[in-house]
Amino acid sequence: MSDQLPQDPSRRSMLRRALTLSAVSVTGIASVTIPSISFADSLSKEDRDDMTPDGVIEHFKKGNLRFRENKPLKHDYLAQKRQSTAGQYPAAVILSCIDSRVAAEIVLDAGIGETFNSRVAGNITNGDMLGSMEFACAVAGAKLVVVMGHTKCGAVKGAIANAQLGNLTGLLDKIKPAIEKTQYSGERKASNYDFVNAVARKNVELTVENIRRNSPVLKELEDKKKIKIVGSMYHLEGGRVEFFEVDD
Template identity: 70%
Template sequence: MSKHLLPEPSRRTLLKRTAAVSALAITGIAGITLPSVAFSAAMTKEERDKMTPDEIIDSFKKGNIRFREGKMQQHDYVAQKQASQHGQFPAAVILSCIDSRAPAEILLDVGIGETFNARVAGNIQNTDILGSMEFACAVAGAKVVLVMGHTACGAVKGAIDHAELGNLTSLLHKIKPAIDKTEYKGERTGSNYDFVDAVAKTNVQMTIEDIRKNSPVLKKLEDEGKIKIVGSMYHLNGGRVEFLA
Protein backbone atom coordinates (compact mmCIF):
# COMPACT_ATOMS: atom_id res chain seq x y z
CA MET A 1 0.00 0.00 0.00
CA SER A 2 1.30 3.45 -0.87
CA LYS A 3 2.21 5.59 2.13
CA HIS A 4 -0.23 8.19 0.79
CA LEU A 5 -3.08 5.73 1.29
CA LEU A 6 -2.35 4.99 4.94
CA PRO A 7 -5.01 6.37 7.31
CA GLU A 8 -4.19 9.50 9.26
CA PRO A 9 -3.82 8.83 13.00
CA SER A 10 -6.96 9.57 14.96
CA ARG A 11 -7.08 12.15 17.74
CA ARG A 12 -7.32 9.29 20.23
CA THR A 13 -4.20 7.62 18.76
CA LEU A 14 -2.26 10.87 18.98
CA LEU A 15 -3.38 11.36 22.57
CA LYS A 16 -2.25 7.86 23.45
CA ARG A 17 1.12 8.45 21.84
CA THR A 18 1.54 11.68 23.75
CA ALA A 19 0.51 10.04 27.03
CA ALA A 20 2.59 6.88 26.58
CA VAL A 21 4.88 6.43 29.54
CA SER A 22 7.25 3.74 28.33
CA ALA A 23 9.22 2.70 25.30
CA LEU A 24 10.41 -0.81 24.65
CA ALA A 25 13.18 -2.09 22.42
CA ILE A 26 12.78 -5.17 20.25
CA THR A 27 16.01 -6.86 19.17
CA GLY A 28 15.89 -8.87 15.95
CA ILE A 29 17.88 -11.94 15.00
CA ALA A 30 20.46 -9.76 13.27
CA GLY A 31 20.88 -7.64 16.39
CA ILE A 32 18.96 -4.67 14.98
CA THR A 33 17.11 -2.74 17.65
CA LEU A 34 13.71 -1.34 16.70
CA PRO A 35 11.92 1.14 18.96
CA SER A 36 8.31 0.45 19.91
CA VAL A 37 5.93 2.49 22.04
CA ALA A 38 3.76 0.79 24.65
CA PHE A 39 0.37 2.48 24.99
CA SER A 40 -0.19 2.54 28.72
CA ALA A 41 -2.57 5.47 29.20
CA ALA A 42 -6.23 4.78 29.90
CA MET A 43 -8.79 7.09 28.34
CA THR A 44 -9.46 10.15 30.46
CA LYS A 45 -12.68 12.11 30.83
CA GLU A 46 -11.11 15.08 29.09
CA GLU A 47 -10.04 12.98 26.10
CA ARG A 48 -13.45 11.31 25.81
CA ASP A 49 -15.41 14.55 26.19
CA LYS A 50 -13.41 16.26 23.44
CA MET A 51 -14.43 13.60 20.94
CA THR A 52 -17.64 13.73 18.93
CA PRO A 53 -19.63 10.56 18.17
CA ASP A 54 -18.38 10.71 14.58
CA GLU A 55 -14.77 10.97 15.73
CA ILE A 56 -15.23 7.94 17.98
CA ILE A 57 -16.70 5.93 15.10
CA ASP A 58 -13.82 7.07 12.88
CA SER A 59 -11.31 5.93 15.51
CA PHE A 60 -12.96 2.48 15.47
CA LYS A 61 -12.67 2.33 11.68
CA LYS A 62 -8.97 3.18 11.86
CA GLY A 63 -8.47 0.67 14.66
CA ASN A 64 -10.01 -2.04 12.49
CA ILE A 65 -7.64 -1.12 9.65
CA ARG A 66 -4.72 -1.57 12.04
CA PHE A 67 -6.15 -4.96 13.07
CA ARG A 68 -6.47 -6.11 9.47
CA GLU A 69 -2.99 -4.93 8.56
CA GLY A 70 -1.35 -6.44 11.64
CA LYS A 71 -0.25 -3.01 12.88
CA MET A 72 -2.14 -2.92 16.16
CA GLN A 73 -1.08 -0.63 18.97
CA GLN A 74 1.16 -2.22 21.56
CA HIS A 75 -1.14 -2.08 24.57
CA ASP A 76 0.35 -2.19 28.05
CA TYR A 77 -2.73 -3.73 29.64
CA VAL A 78 -1.24 -3.80 33.13
CA ALA A 79 -0.54 -0.07 33.00
CA GLN A 80 -3.99 0.60 31.51
CA LYS A 81 -5.55 -1.42 34.32
CA GLN A 82 -3.68 0.61 36.91
CA ALA A 83 -4.47 3.92 35.22
CA SER A 84 -8.21 3.17 35.13
CA GLN A 85 -8.62 1.62 38.59
CA HIS A 86 -10.03 4.81 40.13
CA GLY A 87 -12.42 5.69 37.31
CA GLN A 88 -13.57 4.83 33.79
CA PHE A 89 -14.57 7.06 30.89
CA PRO A 90 -15.42 4.79 27.93
CA ALA A 91 -16.37 6.46 24.66
CA ALA A 92 -18.82 3.80 23.49
CA VAL A 93 -20.93 0.80 24.42
CA ILE A 94 -20.74 -2.17 22.07
CA LEU A 95 -23.34 -4.92 21.74
CA SER A 96 -21.83 -7.87 19.90
CA CYS A 97 -22.24 -11.62 19.56
CA ILE A 98 -20.84 -14.17 22.01
CA ASP A 99 -18.96 -15.82 19.12
CA SER A 100 -15.36 -16.46 20.19
CA ARG A 101 -14.07 -15.23 16.83
CA ALA A 102 -15.55 -11.75 17.19
CA PRO A 103 -14.00 -9.97 20.21
CA ALA A 104 -14.89 -6.32 19.58
CA GLU A 105 -12.03 -4.79 21.58
CA ILE A 106 -9.45 -6.66 19.52
CA LEU A 107 -11.17 -6.10 16.16
CA LEU A 108 -11.29 -2.33 16.81
CA ASP A 109 -7.89 -2.19 18.54
CA VAL A 110 -9.02 -0.49 21.73
CA GLY A 111 -7.63 -0.82 25.24
CA ILE A 112 -8.89 -1.22 28.78
CA GLY A 113 -11.26 1.55 29.81
CA GLU A 114 -12.25 2.64 26.28
CA THR A 115 -15.49 0.73 25.66
CA PHE A 116 -18.34 -0.89 27.55
CA ASN A 117 -19.03 -4.33 26.08
CA ALA A 118 -22.12 -6.54 26.10
CA ARG A 119 -22.07 -9.91 24.36
CA VAL A 120 -24.95 -12.27 23.73
CA ALA A 121 -25.64 -14.85 21.01
CA GLY A 122 -27.08 -13.07 18.00
CA ASN A 123 -26.30 -9.58 19.43
CA ILE A 124 -29.94 -9.07 20.43
CA GLN A 125 -31.25 -6.48 22.86
CA ASN A 126 -33.26 -7.13 26.00
CA THR A 127 -34.22 -5.08 29.04
CA ASP A 128 -31.03 -5.91 30.93
CA ILE A 129 -28.84 -4.89 28.01
CA LEU A 130 -30.89 -1.74 27.43
CA GLY A 131 -30.47 -0.81 31.08
CA SER A 132 -26.73 -1.34 30.75
CA MET A 133 -26.63 0.85 27.65
CA GLU A 134 -28.61 3.56 29.42
CA PHE A 135 -26.10 3.50 32.26
CA ALA A 136 -23.21 3.65 29.78
CA CYS A 137 -24.56 6.67 27.93
CA ALA A 138 -26.81 8.64 30.31
CA VAL A 139 -24.73 8.11 33.45
CA ALA A 140 -21.17 7.30 32.39
CA GLY A 141 -21.05 9.54 29.29
CA ALA A 142 -20.46 7.14 26.40
CA LYS A 143 -21.30 8.76 23.06
CA VAL A 144 -21.75 5.81 20.70
CA VAL A 145 -23.93 2.71 20.82
CA LEU A 146 -22.50 0.18 18.37
CA VAL A 147 -24.36 -3.01 17.47
CA MET A 148 -21.97 -5.49 15.84
CA GLY A 149 -23.16 -8.59 14.03
CA HIS A 150 -20.90 -10.93 12.09
CA THR A 151 -20.85 -13.29 9.15
CA ALA A 152 -21.48 -17.04 9.56
CA CYS A 153 -23.37 -16.37 12.80
CA GLY A 154 -24.39 -19.63 14.47
CA ALA A 155 -27.28 -18.00 16.33
CA VAL A 156 -28.75 -16.67 13.10
CA LYS A 157 -28.25 -20.04 11.42
CA GLY A 158 -29.99 -21.71 14.35
CA ALA A 159 -32.94 -19.35 14.09
CA ILE A 160 -33.27 -20.07 10.38
CA ASP A 161 -33.11 -23.82 11.00
CA HIS A 162 -35.62 -23.65 13.89
CA ALA A 163 -33.14 -25.03 16.42
CA GLU A 164 -34.54 -25.73 19.88
CA LEU A 165 -32.57 -26.23 23.10
CA GLY A 166 -33.62 -25.09 26.55
CA ASN A 167 -33.41 -21.33 27.01
CA LEU A 168 -31.71 -21.00 23.64
CA THR A 169 -35.10 -21.56 22.00
CA SER A 170 -36.51 -18.27 23.30
CA LEU A 171 -33.31 -16.41 22.42
CA LEU A 172 -33.40 -17.61 18.81
CA HIS A 173 -37.08 -16.68 18.64
CA LYS A 174 -36.03 -13.03 18.97
CA ILE A 175 -33.97 -13.35 15.78
CA LYS A 176 -36.77 -14.89 13.68
CA PRO A 177 -38.44 -11.56 12.70
CA ALA A 178 -35.23 -10.69 10.83
CA ILE A 179 -35.65 -13.82 8.70
CA ASP A 180 -39.04 -12.76 7.37
CA LYS A 181 -37.90 -9.18 6.84
CA THR A 182 -34.80 -10.13 4.84
CA GLU A 183 -35.26 -9.75 1.08
CA TYR A 184 -33.35 -12.56 -0.60
CA LYS A 185 -34.03 -14.38 -3.85
CA GLY A 186 -31.75 -17.38 -3.36
CA GLU A 187 -32.04 -20.43 -1.13
CA ARG A 188 -33.44 -19.33 2.23
CA THR A 189 -31.86 -22.01 4.43
CA GLY A 190 -29.24 -22.14 7.16
CA SER A 191 -26.90 -24.06 4.87
CA ASN A 192 -26.71 -21.05 2.54
CA TYR A 193 -24.34 -18.71 4.31
CA ASP A 194 -25.06 -15.85 1.93
CA PHE A 195 -28.61 -15.94 3.28
CA VAL A 196 -27.37 -16.34 6.86
CA ASP A 197 -25.23 -13.22 6.42
CA ALA A 198 -28.12 -11.30 4.89
CA VAL A 199 -30.33 -12.18 7.86
CA ALA A 200 -27.52 -11.27 10.29
CA LYS A 201 -27.32 -7.81 8.72
CA THR A 202 -31.09 -7.39 8.95
CA ASN A 203 -30.92 -8.52 12.56
CA VAL A 204 -28.43 -5.75 13.36
CA GLN A 205 -30.69 -3.17 11.76
CA MET A 206 -33.75 -4.46 13.60
CA THR A 207 -31.84 -4.50 16.89
CA ILE A 208 -31.08 -0.82 16.40
CA GLU A 209 -34.76 -0.16 15.72
CA ASP A 210 -35.65 -2.07 18.90
CA ILE A 211 -33.15 -0.06 20.94
CA ARG A 212 -34.71 3.19 19.79
CA LYS A 213 -38.21 1.87 20.35
CA ASN A 214 -37.67 0.30 23.75
CA SER A 215 -35.32 2.87 25.29
CA PRO A 216 -36.76 6.40 25.39
CA VAL A 217 -33.60 7.37 27.29
CA LEU A 218 -31.28 6.44 24.42
CA LYS A 219 -33.69 7.73 21.78
CA LYS A 220 -33.78 11.13 23.47
CA LEU A 221 -29.99 11.29 23.70
CA GLU A 222 -29.74 10.42 20.01
CA ASP A 223 -32.38 12.99 19.01
CA GLU A 224 -30.44 15.62 20.94
CA GLY A 225 -27.26 14.72 19.07
CA LYS A 226 -25.47 13.59 22.22
CA ILE A 227 -24.99 10.01 21.04
CA LYS A 228 -25.11 7.99 17.83
CA ILE A 229 -26.61 4.52 17.52
CA VAL A 230 -24.94 2.65 14.66
CA GLY A 231 -24.67 -0.87 13.29
CA SER A 232 -21.83 -2.90 11.85
CA MET A 233 -20.99 -6.32 10.47
CA TYR A 234 -17.71 -8.10 11.18
CA HIS A 235 -16.53 -10.21 8.25
CA LEU A 236 -14.78 -13.34 9.52
CA ASN A 237 -13.12 -13.70 6.12
CA GLY A 238 -10.70 -10.78 5.94
CA GLY A 239 -11.42 -9.18 9.29
CA ARG A 240 -13.23 -6.07 8.07
CA VAL A 241 -15.77 -4.34 10.30
CA GLU A 242 -18.31 -2.90 7.89
CA PHE A 243 -20.19 0.07 9.35
CA LEU A 244 -23.78 0.19 8.13
CA ALA A 245 -25.44 3.38 6.91
Protein backbone atom coordinates in the same frame (compact mmCIF):
# COMPACT_ATOMS: atom_id res chain seq x y z
CA MET B 1 -0.12 3.54 2.32
CA SER B 2 2.65 4.37 4.79
CA ASP B 3 3.65 2.02 7.58
CA GLN B 4 2.54 4.54 10.25
CA LEU B 5 -1.16 5.42 10.48
CA PRO B 6 -1.80 9.09 11.27
CA GLN B 7 -2.48 9.84 14.92
CA ASP B 8 -6.11 10.46 15.74
CA PRO B 9 -6.24 14.18 16.66
CA SER B 10 -8.94 13.50 19.24
CA ARG B 11 -6.61 11.19 21.16
CA ARG B 12 -3.90 13.60 22.35
CA SER B 13 -2.75 11.26 25.07
CA MET B 14 -3.16 8.07 23.05
CA LEU B 15 0.59 7.65 22.62
CA ARG B 16 3.18 8.54 25.23
CA ARG B 17 6.83 9.51 24.88
CA ALA B 18 6.55 11.21 21.49
CA LEU B 19 9.62 12.58 19.77
CA THR B 20 9.57 16.12 18.42
CA LEU B 21 11.54 16.81 15.25
CA SER B 22 12.20 20.33 13.99
CA ALA B 23 12.50 20.64 10.24
CA VAL B 24 13.53 23.68 8.26
CA SER B 25 11.54 24.45 5.10
CA VAL B 26 11.61 27.27 2.60
CA THR B 27 8.91 29.04 4.59
CA GLY B 28 10.59 28.73 7.97
CA ILE B 29 10.73 26.23 10.81
CA ALA B 30 8.04 23.60 11.20
CA SER B 31 7.58 21.37 14.22
CA VAL B 32 6.58 17.79 13.45
CA THR B 33 5.57 15.28 16.11
CA ILE B 34 6.52 11.70 15.32
CA PRO B 35 5.26 8.91 17.59
CA SER B 36 8.08 6.76 18.92
CA ILE B 37 7.86 3.16 20.04
CA SER B 38 5.37 3.67 22.83
CA PHE B 39 2.39 2.26 24.61
CA ALA B 40 -1.28 3.04 24.16
CA ASP B 41 -2.80 4.86 27.14
CA SER B 42 -6.28 4.45 28.55
CA LEU B 43 -8.78 7.05 27.43
CA SER B 44 -8.86 10.10 29.67
CA LYS B 45 -12.03 12.04 30.33
CA GLU B 46 -10.66 14.89 28.22
CA ASP B 47 -9.91 12.53 25.32
CA ARG B 48 -13.39 11.02 25.41
CA ASP B 49 -15.25 14.29 25.87
CA ASP B 50 -13.40 15.84 22.92
CA MET B 51 -14.62 13.07 20.61
CA THR B 52 -17.83 13.30 18.59
CA PRO B 53 -19.89 10.18 17.82
CA ASP B 54 -18.58 10.27 14.24
CA GLY B 55 -15.07 10.72 15.60
CA VAL B 56 -15.46 7.56 17.68
CA ILE B 57 -16.50 5.65 14.55
CA GLU B 58 -13.45 6.92 12.66
CA HIS B 59 -11.26 5.98 15.62
CA PHE B 60 -12.61 2.43 15.51
CA LYS B 61 -12.19 2.24 11.74
CA LYS B 62 -8.51 3.08 12.14
CA GLY B 63 -8.21 0.49 14.88
CA ASN B 64 -9.83 -2.14 12.69
CA LEU B 65 -7.43 -1.27 9.86
CA ARG B 66 -4.48 -1.79 12.23
CA PHE B 67 -5.99 -5.14 13.22
CA ARG B 68 -6.34 -6.23 9.58
CA GLU B 69 -2.80 -5.14 8.76
CA ASN B 70 -1.44 -6.83 11.92
CA LYS B 71 -0.07 -3.49 13.17
CA PRO B 72 -1.88 -3.05 16.49
CA LEU B 73 -0.90 -0.43 19.03
CA LYS B 74 1.49 -1.60 21.71
CA HIS B 75 -0.93 -2.16 24.58
CA ASP B 76 0.50 -2.26 28.08
CA TYR B 77 -2.62 -3.74 29.65
CA LEU B 78 -1.24 -3.58 33.18
CA ALA B 79 -0.56 0.14 32.77
CA GLN B 80 -4.02 0.67 31.27
CA LYS B 81 -5.53 -1.23 34.18
CA ARG B 82 -3.72 0.98 36.69
CA GLN B 83 -4.76 4.16 34.87
CA SER B 84 -8.39 3.08 34.71
CA THR B 85 -8.73 2.41 38.44
CA ALA B 86 -9.25 6.14 39.08
CA GLY B 87 -12.23 6.19 36.71
CA GLN B 88 -13.49 4.93 33.37
CA TYR B 89 -14.31 7.04 30.33
CA PRO B 90 -15.30 4.66 27.50
CA ALA B 91 -16.20 6.23 24.17
CA ALA B 92 -18.74 3.57 23.15
CA VAL B 93 -20.94 0.71 24.26
CA ILE B 94 -20.85 -2.31 21.95
CA LEU B 95 -23.50 -5.02 21.78
CA SER B 96 -21.97 -7.98 19.98
CA CYS B 97 -22.44 -11.72 19.61
CA ILE B 98 -21.11 -14.26 22.08
CA ASP B 99 -19.20 -15.89 19.19
CA SER B 100 -15.61 -16.59 20.28
CA ARG B 101 -14.25 -15.19 17.00
CA VAL B 102 -15.83 -11.77 17.48
CA ALA B 103 -13.96 -10.06 20.30
CA ALA B 104 -14.83 -6.41 19.65
CA GLU B 105 -11.92 -4.93 21.62
CA ILE B 106 -9.42 -6.96 19.60
CA VAL B 107 -10.87 -6.45 16.12
CA LEU B 108 -11.12 -2.70 16.81
CA ASP B 109 -7.68 -2.59 18.49
CA ALA B 110 -9.13 -0.95 21.60
CA GLY B 111 -7.56 -0.99 25.02
CA ILE B 112 -8.81 -1.38 28.58
CA GLY B 113 -11.25 1.40 29.44
CA GLU B 114 -12.21 2.33 25.86
CA THR B 115 -15.46 0.42 25.45
CA PHE B 116 -18.36 -0.99 27.41
CA ASN B 117 -19.09 -4.48 26.05
CA SER B 118 -22.28 -6.54 26.11
CA ARG B 119 -22.27 -9.96 24.49
CA VAL B 120 -25.15 -12.33 23.81
CA ALA B 121 -25.80 -14.89 21.08
CA GLY B 122 -27.26 -13.16 18.05
CA ASN B 123 -26.55 -9.65 19.48
CA ILE B 124 -30.17 -9.25 20.52
CA THR B 125 -31.36 -6.82 23.16
CA ASN B 126 -33.60 -6.96 26.22
CA GLY B 127 -34.41 -4.78 29.21
CA ASP B 128 -31.18 -5.60 31.03
CA MET B 129 -29.09 -4.76 27.95
CA LEU B 130 -30.98 -1.51 27.47
CA GLY B 131 -30.44 -0.56 31.10
CA SER B 132 -26.73 -1.23 30.70
CA MET B 133 -26.59 0.93 27.58
CA GLU B 134 -28.47 3.72 29.33
CA PHE B 135 -25.91 3.66 32.13
CA ALA B 136 -23.06 3.68 29.59
CA CYS B 137 -24.36 6.72 27.73
CA ALA B 138 -26.53 8.78 30.09
CA VAL B 139 -24.40 8.26 33.22
CA ALA B 140 -20.88 7.36 32.09
CA GLY B 141 -20.81 9.54 28.97
CA ALA B 142 -20.25 7.11 26.09
CA LYS B 143 -20.82 8.77 22.70
CA LEU B 144 -21.70 5.75 20.56
CA VAL B 145 -23.89 2.65 20.69
CA VAL B 146 -22.72 -0.06 18.27
CA VAL B 147 -24.69 -3.21 17.48
CA MET B 148 -22.14 -5.61 15.98
CA GLY B 149 -23.31 -8.64 14.04
CA HIS B 150 -21.02 -10.92 12.07
CA THR B 151 -20.94 -13.23 9.09
CA LYS B 152 -21.55 -16.97 9.48
CA CYS B 153 -23.42 -16.35 12.74
CA GLY B 154 -24.34 -19.62 14.42
CA ALA B 155 -27.28 -18.08 16.28
CA VAL B 156 -28.76 -16.74 13.06
CA LYS B 157 -28.17 -20.09 11.38
CA GLY B 158 -29.92 -21.83 14.28
CA ALA B 159 -32.90 -19.48 14.04
CA ILE B 160 -33.24 -20.19 10.32
CA ALA B 161 -33.02 -23.95 10.98
CA ASN B 162 -35.59 -23.64 13.81
CA ALA B 163 -33.20 -25.23 16.32
CA GLN B 164 -34.67 -26.31 19.65
CA LEU B 165 -32.56 -26.49 22.80
CA GLY B 166 -33.59 -25.42 26.29
CA ASN B 167 -33.40 -21.67 26.86
CA LEU B 168 -31.72 -21.24 23.48
CA THR B 169 -35.08 -21.82 21.80
CA GLY B 170 -36.53 -18.63 23.24
CA LEU B 171 -33.42 -16.65 22.35
CA LEU B 172 -33.53 -17.78 18.72
CA ASP B 173 -37.21 -16.79 18.54
CA LYS B 174 -36.06 -13.19 18.98
CA ILE B 175 -33.96 -13.46 15.82
CA LYS B 176 -36.74 -14.93 13.66
CA PRO B 177 -38.38 -11.58 12.76
CA ALA B 178 -35.18 -10.79 10.86
CA ILE B 179 -35.67 -13.94 8.75
CA GLU B 180 -39.13 -12.84 7.69
CA LYS B 181 -38.02 -9.29 6.88
CA THR B 182 -34.92 -10.23 4.90
CA GLN B 183 -35.37 -9.73 1.18
CA TYR B 184 -33.41 -12.44 -0.57
CA SER B 185 -34.08 -14.14 -3.90
CA GLY B 186 -31.81 -17.15 -3.46
CA GLU B 187 -32.13 -20.29 -1.36
CA ARG B 188 -33.49 -19.33 2.07
CA LYS B 189 -31.85 -22.11 4.06
CA ALA B 190 -29.39 -22.31 6.95
CA SER B 191 -26.92 -24.10 4.68
CA ASN B 192 -26.72 -21.01 2.45
CA TYR B 193 -24.32 -18.61 4.16
CA ASP B 194 -25.19 -15.77 1.80
CA PHE B 195 -28.71 -15.93 3.19
CA VAL B 196 -27.42 -16.34 6.75
CA ASN B 197 -25.30 -13.21 6.33
CA ALA B 198 -28.22 -11.25 4.89
CA VAL B 199 -30.38 -12.23 7.86
CA ALA B 200 -27.54 -11.34 10.27
CA ARG B 201 -27.40 -7.82 8.85
CA LYS B 202 -31.17 -7.42 9.00
CA ASN B 203 -31.05 -8.66 12.60
CA VAL B 204 -28.59 -5.86 13.42
CA GLU B 205 -30.91 -3.32 11.83
CA LEU B 206 -33.89 -4.58 13.83
CA THR B 207 -31.87 -4.51 17.05
CA VAL B 208 -30.97 -0.85 16.42
CA GLU B 209 -34.67 -0.14 15.84
CA ASN B 210 -35.55 -2.00 19.05
CA ILE B 211 -33.08 0.08 21.04
CA ARG B 212 -34.64 3.31 19.81
CA ARG B 213 -38.18 2.07 20.34
CA ASN B 214 -37.68 0.56 23.79
CA SER B 215 -35.27 3.06 25.33
CA PRO B 216 -36.64 6.62 25.40
CA VAL B 217 -33.45 7.59 27.25
CA LEU B 218 -31.17 6.58 24.38
CA LYS B 219 -33.58 7.84 21.73
CA GLU B 220 -33.62 11.29 23.34
CA LEU B 221 -29.82 11.38 23.55
CA GLU B 222 -29.61 10.47 19.87
CA ASP B 223 -32.24 13.03 18.87
CA LYS B 224 -30.18 15.67 20.68
CA LYS B 225 -27.10 14.43 18.76
CA LYS B 226 -25.27 13.60 21.97
CA ILE B 227 -24.86 9.99 20.86
CA LYS B 228 -25.26 7.87 17.74
CA ILE B 229 -26.77 4.39 17.53
CA VAL B 230 -25.30 2.49 14.58
CA GLY B 231 -25.05 -1.01 13.17
CA SER B 232 -21.95 -2.90 12.15
CA MET B 233 -20.95 -6.22 10.66
CA TYR B 234 -17.71 -8.04 11.36
CA HIS B 235 -16.59 -10.06 8.34
CA LEU B 236 -14.90 -13.23 9.57
CA GLU B 237 -13.06 -13.57 6.28
CA GLY B 238 -10.71 -10.62 6.03
CA GLY B 239 -11.54 -9.14 9.44
CA ARG B 240 -13.22 -5.95 8.25
CA VAL B 241 -15.73 -4.21 10.52
CA GLU B 242 -18.34 -2.44 8.40
CA PHE B 243 -20.24 0.39 10.09
CA PHE B 244 -23.62 1.58 8.81
CA GLU B 245 -26.44 3.82 9.93
CA VAL B 246 -29.99 2.55 10.31
CA ASP B 247 -32.81 4.95 9.44
CA ASP B 248 -35.65 5.47 11.90
